[in-house]
Amino acid sequence: MKAGTSPPASRAAGMRTLVVHVLAVAATALVLFWCIGFRGGLAFRSSDKQHIFNVHPPLMLIGLVVIAGEAILAYRTFPASVSRDARKKAHLALHAAGLAVGxxxxxxxxxxxxxxxxxxLYSLHAWVGIATIxxxxxxxxxxxxxxxxPGAAPETRRSAVPWHAVLGLLVFALAVGNAQLGFLEKLTFLQSPPARLVGKYGAEALLINFTAVIVLLLGIAVVIATVNADSTRYTAM
Amino acid sequence: MKAGTSPPASRAAGMRTLVVHVLAVAATALVLFWCIGFRGGLAFRSSDKQHIFNVHPPLMLIGLVVIAGEAILAYRTFPASVSRDARKKAHLALHAAGLAVGxxxxxxxxxxxxxxxxxxLYSLHAWVGIATIxxxxxxxxxxxxxxxxPGAAPETRRSAVPWHAVLGLLVFALAVGNAQLGFLEKLTFLQSPPARLVGKYGAEALLINFTAVIVLLLGIAVVIATVNADSTRYTAM
Structure with a gap:
């Protein structure tokens, strides 16, 4: 495959990116449903400080997982009429937006x-989170x-591309994994004595764990959609 | 590169696998130091039921992360005199041992x-753990x-190898991520009211989080050592 052309869009590849979009919408809807419906809603200023916390899970998820996932796939999901240069700008702009939201x-x-x-910064979620962002x-x-x-020399860019992809997917995996840590930590707090606000098998516990599983599946879907396209490219070379 | 020959061993690749071995030994030592030195030791039968729990973290880590990581790298870490067939048997046997320990x-x-x-099975750690194993x-x-x-047809094997590698690394990433969930869950229990057995910045909290970080670095080192060798192979094709 020559530089400047788009990767060949197969039906299987299209299906994989569709799965990503569906899981991204589902994850966003679920985390908002949890924070608004069960935890009292989001606010930057409130006498109920939990409302301030509630801003954290949706923004981290939307920024570092949902927008980041779409940014990773920007080279593959845009219609064939969109130029490679425009895809690159979308990849860059989406990642900047994801970072800002995060x-x-x-x-x-x-x-x-x-x-x-x-x-x-006492918990593993905080440590891994600071490292990830x-x-x-x-x-x-x-x-x-x-x-x-300014852009590196062509030869440097060529050799840097695989490392950019591998390290980028690693950072994305860290973000997905740290979202899991965040869901588990918050639910464990809510289930802890003495208050035990949430039961071990209660509706909210199932909702949080189910949301975490959807986020994990979203992360796996992004990796598989990306890696598959890469091996297609290797085969075509 | 022809099938049946070993991948070219570079100094950088040798350094990457050395990092894996060092982190694997460090992670094993740290988790044993924690469970024996701070949590009272390991036992399958004990009146102190925590001793039974203490068997869980070291065995999961040794089985699904340390042995699994060495199994993943078996094609790359053995000396050049070891045949490809022997490496394959080591890969298979090590993964079987890792699974058994897990x-x-x-x-x-x-x-x-x-x-x-x-x-x-009420927590995310349990859900992801059952799925992972x-x-x-x-x-x-x-x-x-x-x-x-019995072995698939040569053409099927060829096309299955990249998927075997990608899905294998995904399962390994799930094991590493779920170890993080386990460390966070156990430490959060230990820090919870009313007992608050461990302080938020206490020695044991730092030990557990530091162990988790070493495990995470081990996982990243295995992935980087594997992926790098793959791209070397692609270049050589």
């Missing part, structure tokens, strides 16, 4: 901790410099 | 739950049937 989500949870007098920002910056402006 | 680890946590009257077993069985005995 940063607001991180701000929300620090604001919640500050106003509810909860210590920061930092790597996400560095990966975006490295991609911008190497492939957009 | 199954004993799962048995231990069900035994703990039964004797301590704790409900089963089931997929691990299916992946092993599919690999055995396709590549060992």
């Amino acid at each position: 940063l607001v989500g991180v701000y929300a949870v620090f604001k919640f901790h500050a106003e509810a007098a909860i210590p920061n 930092t790597l996400y920002a560095l990966q975006w910056l490295a991609g911008f410099l190497a492939f957009f402006f | 199954l004993v680890g799962v048995y231990a946590v069900f035994k703990f739950h039964a004797e301590a009257a704790i409900p089963n 089931t997929l691990y077993a299916l992946q092993w069985l599919a690999g055995f049937l396709a590549f060992f005995f």
Whole structure:
């Protein structure tokens, strides 16, 4: 396959990206349904500090998983009429948007901790989260410099592309995995004594775990849709 | 590269597999140090039911992450004098050993739950864990049937290899991610009211989170060592 042309769109590849879109919509709807319907809704300012926390899960999920997943697939999901250059700009812009949404989500949870007098950065979810969003920002910056402006030498770009893809998928996997840690941590807090706000098999517990499973399936679907297209390209070379 | 020959061993590839071995030893040592030094030791039978639980983290880690990681890299880490056929048998045997150790680890946590009257399968860690070990077993069985005995037709094997590698790495990533969920869940229990056995920034909390980070780095190192060798092979084709 020559540079500048689009990858061949097969029916199977189209089906795989469709699965990604459906899971992305489902994950977004489920996390909003949970935070609004069960947890009292989202607010940046509220006397009920939990409302500030509630901003965190949807924004992290929408930014670093849903938008990031669509950004990863931007080279493959756009119609054939869209040029490779336009796809690249969409990939770059979507990842910038995902990062911005994610940063607001991180701000929300620090604001919640500050106003509810909860210590920061003691949990594995926080450690992995800070590492993930930092790597996400560095990966975006490295991609911008190497492939957009000013752009590296052609030979360097060629050898950097596979590493950009592998490291990008690793950061995405970290984001998906850390979403799992976040869901588990929050549900474990809600199930803890003395309050035991949520039962072990209660409706909210099942909703949170089901949402986490949908997010995990979304992550797997993005990886499979990306890797498959890559091996198609290798075969075509 | 022709089938039947070994992949070219570069200094960088050797360094990557060395990192895997070092992290594997470190992760095993840390999880044993935690379960024996801080949690009272491992036992299949004990009046202190926590000792039965303590069998679970080391066995899951050793089986589905440490041995599985070495199995994944068996094609790349053996000296050049070892034949491809011997590497394949090592790959198969190590994965079988990893699965067996993992199954004993799962048995231990069900035994703990039964004797301590704790409900089963309510948490995301349990859900993802059951899915992971089931997929691990299916992946092993599919690999055995396709590549060992009776073996699929040559053309089928050729097209199945990339999927075997991608799906295998996905199952491995699930195992690494679920280890993270396990560490976070156990530590959150230990930090919960009313007992608050472990402080948020206490020595044991830092040990558990640090162990989890080493396991995560081990997982990333295995993926990078594997994927890099794959792209070397693609270049050589």
